[in-house]
Amino acid sequence: MKNLLFTALLFGLMVTTTVQASSTDHFKGEPADTLSQAVANFAEYNQQLAELLAQDELSITDLGTVHELTYTLENALEKIQEEVATMADELEEVHLGSETGDFERVQHHGATYLEAAQTLVP
Template sequence: MLFLKRPLLLATAFALVIPTFSAQADDDMPEHFEGEPSRTLEEAFKNLGVYNKKLEKLLDGEMTPKKMGEIHILTYTLENALKRIEDDVEDLAETLEEVHKASERAEDDTVMDKGKIYLEESGKLIRE
């Protein structure tokens, strides 16, 4: 019986939340939510902090269909933030690999240039 309640709960959540958005919608509204963008690493960390707090608040207390709908919507922004962080960390790893390989070949200029880029970018990940 529990397996029947979950789809009903989700359907109810969306039925309660979606109309509040459709009242503001026009013909140009996308069919699905996109969330807030994370155009930079700094913006990704900001969105992560802000939306984690929102999620934490929604998880406090009893879960309701309205809360479930709100959580569904805010996860898009969190996913965007995490994707941006993941992409930037991948780029950072590639830059570090360039430093590593250049150091094996004693390529002073590449080590200096790419090393500085690596330090600048990796510094954005560190909260001191």
């Protein structure tokens, strides 16, 4: 589990999510307000990107579609990165609670951690 979280965190850190819009009607991508929504968008839009990239050639229209997909993927990764950081904090609380024999701390933070972790990896 630690390797998976570490990998997800590193992947999130490698992605730059800075988006500069040239106008107010610039494509913004699908929102990722929750971890569940971010994971769903991440899976769906990665599949769409994979299908486009599997083509022998990309048209200018395909490149436009790729461009739009990246906004949703960036939104999803930003939310996943935030949530993974929170999960790491919760897991640290579990760790510290286990060292000090604080059952309530372990139970509370463990439940919060697992809820998010199971959303990321069912």
